[in-house]
Amino acid sequence: MGLLKITMKGSRVHFKHVRNILACRLNSVFLALVLVLSASLPVFAKTEQVQRVQDLEYGVVLYEFFQQNYFYAMTEIMVSQQHQRLPNHQAFAQLLMGGIQLSYGMDQQAKSTFESFLKKANVDKNYAERPDTDDMANPENRSRAWFYLGKLAYQKNNIPLALDALTRVDKTLTPELHDEFAFLYQKIWFLNKEQSLPELSFSPKLSNKSIYRYYRDYNQAVNAIRSDMTAWGTSATALKRLYRALNQSSDSENINELLELRDKVLTTLAYLYLRQGYSEKAIDYFKQVRQDGSQVGRALVGYGWASIYPSSDDQIDENKTNQINYEAALTPWLKLQSRSMAESTTYEALLAVPFIYNAIGLKQQALTAYDYALNKMAEERIALKHLQSDINRYTVDKTLLSIVSDNTNSQPHVLSGGHWLDSEAVLFEPAEFNSSRLQLHLSELLASSQMRSLFGQLNDIYWLDNNLQRWRKRLDTFAFAVNERKMRTAEILSTVAQDKLNARLEQLASKNAQLSNAIEKAQDLEYADLLFTENERKSAIRIAKASQSLASIERSISENFLSDDSLPTKKSLDNMRQQLDTMHAMLYWQASSHQAERLWQKIKLQYEVESELIIARERLARLPLLADELTSQATYLQRIDNERQRIERQSDNLTKLRQKVELKIVANLTAEVEKRESRLQRYIGQVRLSKAVLLERQLSEPQQ
Amino acid sequence: MLSPLSNIISTLCFIAWVLLSVGFSTNLHAAADLFIEDDVESQVIEDQSLDLALQDLKSQILGLNRDLFILEEELLFPSNTQLAVFLSLDIGEFFKLDAVTIHIDKKEVASHLYTEKQIDALVRGGVQKLYLGNIKSGEHEMVAVFTGRGPNGRDYRRATSLRFNKSTSAKKLELMIEDSTRLYQPEFSIVEWN
Numbered sequence: 039m040g041l042l043k044i045t046m047k048g049s050r051v052h053f054k055h056v057r058n059i060l061a062c063r064l065n066s067v068f069l070a071l072v073l074v075l076s077a078s079l080p081v082f083a084k085t086e087q088v089q090r091v092q093d094l095e096y097g098v099v100l101y102e103f104f105q106q107n108y109f110y111a112m113t114e115i116m117v118s119q120q121h122q123r124l125p126n127h128q129a130f131a132q133l134l135m136g137g138i139q140l141s142y143g144m145d146q147q148a149k150s151t152f153e154s155f156l157k158k159a160n161v162d163k164n165y166a167e168r169p170d171t172d173d174m175a176n177p178e179n180r181s182r183a184w185f186y187l188g189k190l191a192y193q194k195n196n197i198p199l200a201l202d203a204l205t206r207v208d209k210t211l212t213p214e215l216h217d218e219f220a221f222l223y224q225k226i227w228f229l230n231k232e233q234s235l236p237e238l239s240f241s242p243k244l245s246n247k248s249i250y251r252y253y254r255d256y257n258q259a260v261n262a263i264r265s266d267m268t269a270w271g272t273s274a275t276a277l278k279r280l281y282r283a284l285n286q287s288s289d290s291e292n293i294n295e296l297l298e299l300r301d302k303v304l305t306t307l308a309y310l311y312l313r314q315g316y317s318e319k320a321i322d323y324f325k326q327v328r329q330d331g332s333q334v335g336r337a338l339v340g341y342g343w344a345s346i347y348p349s350s351d352d353q354i355d356e357n358k359t360n361q362i363n364y365e366a367a368l369t370p371w372l373k374l375q376s377r378s379m380a381e382s383t384t385y386e387a388l389l390a391v392p393f394i395y396n397a398i399g400l401k402q403q404a405l406t407a408y409d410y411a412l413n414k415m416a417e418e419r420i421a422l423k424h425l426q427s428d429i430n431r432y433t434v435d436k437t438l439l440s441i442v443s444d445n446t447n448s449q450p451h452v453l454s455g456g457h458w459l460d461s462e463a464v465l466f467e468p469a470e471f472n473s474s475r476l477q478l479h480l481s482e483l484l485a486s487s488q489m490r491s492l493f494g495q496l497n498d499i500y501w502l503d504n505n506l507q508r509w510r511k512r513l514d515t516f517a518f519a520v521n522e523r524k525m526r527t528a529e530i531l532s533t534v535a536q537d538k539l540n541a542r543l544e545q546l547a548s549k550n551a552q553l554s555n556a557i558e559k560a561q562d563l564e565y566a567d568l569l570f571t572e573n574e575r576k577s578a579i580r581i582a583k584a585s586q587s588l589a590s591i592e593r594s595i596s597e598n599f600l601s602d603d604s605l606p607t608k609k610s611l612d613n614m615r616q617q618l619d620t621m622h623a624m625l626y627w628q629a630s631s632h633q634a635e636r637l638w639q640k641i642k643l644q645y646e647v648e649s650e651l652i653i654a655r656e657r658l659a660r661l662p663l664l665a666d667e668l669t670s671q672a673t674y675l676q677r678i679d680n681e682r683q684r685i686e687r688q689s690d691n692l693t694k695l696r697q698k699v700e701l702k703i704v705a706n707l708t709a710e711v712e713k714r715e716s717r718l719q720r721y722i723g724q725v726r727l728s729k730a731v732l733l734e735r736q737l738s739e740p741q742q
Numbered sequence: 743m744l745s746p747l748s749n750i751i752s753t754l755c756f757i758a759w760v761l762l763s764v765g766f767s768t769n770l771h772a773a774a775d776l777f778i779e780d781d782v783e784s785q786v787i788e789d790q791s792l793d794l795a796l797q798d799l800k801s802q803i804l805g806l807n808r809d810l811f812i813l814e815e816e817l818l819f820p821s822n823t824q825l826a827v828f829l830s831l832d833i834g835e836f837f838k839l840d841a842v843t844i845h846i847d848k849k850e851v852a853s854h855l856y857t858e859k860q861i862d863a864l865v866r867g868g869v870q871k872l873y874l875g876n877i878k879s880g881e882h883e884m885v886a887v888f889t890g891r892g893p894n895g896r897d898y899r900r901a902t903s904l905r906f907n908k909s910t911s912a913k914k915l916e917l918m919i920e921d922s923t924r925l926y927q928p929e930f931s932i933v934e935w936n
Contacts, residue, residue, distance in 0.1 A: 094828050094914060094935060097869025104863035109804075116808040117815075144797045495796050502803050509810050516817055674817055681813060684806050691799055698792060 092126035093118075099131065108138045109505070129155070129179050136186060143494065145190060152187040156180065177210040185211060185219055192222060200226060201236060209240035216242040221250040228261055249292050252299055255280045260306065270310055277307045301333040308337065312344050320344040324370075335383030338374040342367035342390065364397040375411070379418040380479050385721045388414060392728065401736060408729040415722050422715050425479055429707050432700070483710045492703050499696045506685050506692070513685070517678050524671040527664050536661055543654055550647050557640050566629040569636040574629055581622050588614055815874075823876040824912040827852070827884070831864035832920040837898060837928030839864075839919060840890040844873055847882055851875055872917070879908050886917050888930055904932040 091097040095118040102111040115135050118124045124131050136151035159180045188203030204223055211219060220242040244251045259276040262269060284300040308323035321344045327337035345366035371394065375387035392407035483489055529535055560568035567578060592611055606614075815824075827844055839861060843853040852873040856864075864870060885903040892898025904915065914935035922929045 090830070091867065091869060094869055094916060097828070097830060097867065098871050100866070101860075101863045101868030101870050104866050104868050105859050109807075112804055113807045113811060116804065117811045120808060120812060142800070143793075144800055146794065146797050147801050491793070495792070498796065498800065502800065505803065505807070509807075512810075512814070516814065520817065674813075677813055681806070681810055684809075688799065688803055688806060691802075695792075695795055695799060698795075702792065 093124050095123040096127040096131060099134065103134065103138070108142055109501075112138050112142070129176065133179060133182060133186075136183070140186065140190060143498070145193070149187065149190055152183045152190070155183045156187070159183070177208065178212060181207045181211040182215065185215055189218075189222060192226065197226060197229065205236045205238060207238075207240075211240075211242070217244050217248040217250045220244050221254060224254060225257070228257060247289070249289065249295070252280060252284060252287075252296065255283075256299065256303060256306075263310065270314065274307060274310055277303055277310070281307065297328065298331060298333075301327045301331040301337075305333045305337050305340070308340055308344070312340055315347070317344040317347040335374065335377065335381050338370045339383050339386055341370040342374070342387075345370065364394045367394055375414075379414065379421075380481060382717070385717070389721065389724060389728070392725075392732075396732060401732065404732055405729065408725055408732070411725045412722065412729075415718055415725065419715070419718055419722075421479060422711055422718065426708070426711050429704055429711065432704050479714070480707065480710055483706065489703070489706060492699055492706070496696065496699050496703070499692050499699065503689065503692050503696075506689050509685055510682070513678055513682050517675065520671050520674045520678065524668060524675075527667050527671065530661065531664055531668070536658075539658055539661075543651070543658060546654075547651055550644070550651060553640075553644055553647070557637070557644055560633075560637060560640070563630050563633070566626050566633060569633055569640070570629055574625060577625055578622075581618055581625065585615075585618050585622075588618065819874055819876060819912075821912040822910045823878065823908075825873070825875055825877045825908065826871060826912065826914050827873040827917065828914065829864070829870045829872045829917045830868075830919070831861070832918075836893050836921045836926060837888075837919060838891040839888060842872065842889075842917065843887045844917075845885040845887070846875075846877065848885075869916070877908050877913075879910060881905065881907055884915060884932065886930070886932065888919065892928065893926060898928070900928070900930050902930040902932055904934070906934055 091100070095114065099111050099114045099118065102108075102114055112135060115124075115131050119131070132151060132155045136148050136155065139145075139148035139151055159176075184203045184206040188200045188207070191197075191200035191203055200222075204219070204226070207219060221244070223238065223242070244254060255276060259273045259280065262276070263273045281300065281303050284296055284303065287296055289296060304323045304327050308320040308327075311317075311323065312320035321341060324337045324341040324344060327333050346362055346364055368391065371387045371390050374383060375391050377384045377387075379385070388411035392404040392411065395401075395404035395407055484493075556568055559565045567575075570578060588611065591606070595605060595608075595611075819826075825846070829842060831839060839856055841853065841855045844851050852875075854870075854872060860870070883903060883905050885901055887899065887901045889897075889899045902917075906913070906915065916933045916935060918929075918931045918933055920929045920931070
């Protein structure tokens with residue numbers, strides 16, 4: 039009798055495990071749902087013609103969102119809203135924000151976002167049929183918001199609010215959400231079967247390809263069995279149909295999920311037949327359950343029991359005791375007892391195998407099997423003690439990583455995985471424990487929705503802390519930049535600096551005045567040399583020098599009355615003079631021919647210089663106003679200080695929260711280990727008792 | 743005393759009933775909380791305050807991030823000198839973007855190599871903020887050079903330029919890559935936003 043009770047409990051735990059595995063992926067599915075939300079926004083309808091974003095910042099939000107950088111997407115929305123940069127996408131931005139908040143674990147904020155959206159939508163009385171506009175009052179947007187609000191309420195177990203919200207959804211709901219809406223509404227219907235539900239204004243239908251369809255069919259069948267066991271045949275037919283549909287499914291994306299569900303359908307179907315006494319049919323279904331699936335333990339337990347009764351069609355008759363075939367149960371249960379002790383069904387097998395040996399008269403094998411069970415349980419006890427010692431290593435001044443990883447030196451911030459905040463940069467995940475004792479012994483607990491949620495929170499805390507650390511560094515850079523600017527402004531504002539600048543300006547103004555005079559003078563042909571080019575100027579200098587040399591030679595000859603054939607004659611000197619005069623005249627003639635053009639260029643240049651001088655004077659005059667700049671730099675420094683304080687406060691809060699979450703995780707782990715130890719003790723007690731009873735019977739039986 | 747068989751039968755019935763009663767399935771998409779057992783339920787209630795505290799903290803840190811981003815923009819990229827360059831992509835049938843480089847007044851200011859994930863985000867309607875910087879008021883020239891795979895998977899490199907005037911308000915430019923179904927070629931352009 040005890041054995042049978044234990045079997046039932048084992049099965050129950052197994053179901054819990056399966057359900058928890060399903061719940062594990064809840065978070066990623068939330069994100070997928072948000073993607074569905076976004077995918078249905080008009081802006082993404084890129085099949086035929088691209089509908090461009092009307093506010094660039096909204097496009098930036100989407101860019102971050104599609105890369106699953108949800109935190110940055112939210113921040114971008116908040117910054118853009120603050121600057122009023124999303125005038126054309128207010129509604130979508132708000133819906134997107136609510137959706138991300140929902141997937142990000144911020145239920146309260148998501149609720150408030152959706153409620154605020156709906157409030158605004160209701161205020162807009164000027165609504166007309168504008169299905170393509172991003173409008174709060176657009177019925178599609180309203181339906182979407184009501185749907186998400188309803189879903190949120192359902193997740194929070196607030197069924198009346200969920201119903202109220204869901205019944206406000208109408209036919210305008212985007213078709214992508216119809217499947218989920220139908221599924222959600224049906225689940226609420228299951229929960230409220232005794233009460234009549236309000237009528238929906240439209241009838242959402244599950245699409246043929248929807249994965250929800252399989253769950254709906256399964257739930258319907260199980261629900262029918264629970265309500266009326268006499269109609270079990272109809273449910274069995276429905277389950278068989280579902281089984282065939284699952285086998286034929288081509289949904290490769292969800293293949294693991296579908297295989298898991300198929301195992302569940304097979305196990306339920308098998309137990310249904312077993313209950314009705316159709317053992318062989320039950321065995322057929324048990325055999326099809328995958329050996330690496332989560333249902334295998336339950337299936338092996340059921341397979342064993344079904345094997346004991348070889349009946350195929352007839353109801354079990356208590357009088358047909360000769361039909362009992364205990365031996366047949368040995369194969370599945372021997373297999374089951376060799377499985378991991380982390381599974382409760384293994385305990386069942388450890389007790390059941392010696393029971394069977396005893397039942398078929400193999401007393402010695404029964405005793406050996408009891409010893410095997412006791413040994414295996416003793417090993418498990420040692421493993422649990424090690425595990426408890428691992429967990430006890432945790433103290434709040436360490437990170438939890440020190441107990442969950444085999445490598446205590448590894449940094450918590452390099453862990454991979456994913457949670458709410460960031461798809462790639464996430465830090466903490468139970469999947470990291472693969473090689474650790476925790477993973478081996480407590481996989482069921484670690485996969486539970488509660489533990490996943492706690493680890494998810496821890497992930498987010500680490501992520502947020504990293505984020506704050508990045509800002510700390512950036513704030514240091516900001517402060518450095520502001521201080522530099524402040525110093526430069528202060529330098530410029532000093533009297534010495536201003537005097538120097540004034541003196542430089544006056545010098546430049548004086549040079550400009552000289553230039554102006556020169557230009558005016560150059561207008562006279564007599565001063566054509568003022569407009570000479572560089573080459574002309576060099577030529578003029580050379581001519582002047584040559585003239586001077588010639589004059590000197592003439593003077594020497596005439597003063598000393600020299601007469602020598604080797605000296606130039608007066609005639610040749612006159613010729614040279616004439617040549618030089620001609621060159622001089624040519625040079626001035628050439629320059630004068632370009633005078634107008636050159637003069638215009640100089641005047642233009644001088645005009646530009648004057649303009650620059652005016653600007654410089656104005657800037658110099660404005661210098662005292664830079665005092666305002668100094669004030670603004672001081673304001674920035676104050677803001678930076680304030681933000682730094684906020685960062686420190688939040689960082690402290692994060693540390694406190696991290697410790698709380700970690701303590702909670704450790705408490706859960708400890709409780710689970712204690713629970714397992716207690717279960718182990720119970721089983722050890724039962725094995726010992728059964729072995730003692732067997733030994734006692736052997737002793738009391740007459741010697742052969 | 744019950745015979746072993748009747749004992750087994752009654753227990754089997756009970757097993758089947760228990761398995762069926764707890765076997766009600768719930769989809770991944772909707773929290774598996776239909777049949778929460780008592781102990782789990784009490785744990786959930788205990789954790790609610792922790793959950794709310796974290797939600798509150800997340801909200802506060804998001805607000806802090808918003809303020810810090812605004813501070814950063816005001817401080818490093820004031821509107822009188824701010825220039826922001828964005829990039830958007832059409833369906834991308836005729837061009838698969840690999841990289842883009844931006845030159846402003848003949849000086850390279852930004853370049854970016856794209857990952858598959860980023861391209862996907864662009865194709866789905868996202869807009870990348872490619873460059874945020876400062877320039878003086880007045881006339882400027884921007885040149886954007888795009889490299890990638892063009893029609894028929896061949897290497898493709900194109901440039902586009904724009905002369906623009908920077909006033910005292912923030913300037914936004916959008917680099918647009920579009921498919922020209924008429925020419926069966928990608929088209930590159932730069933659009934000024936007000």
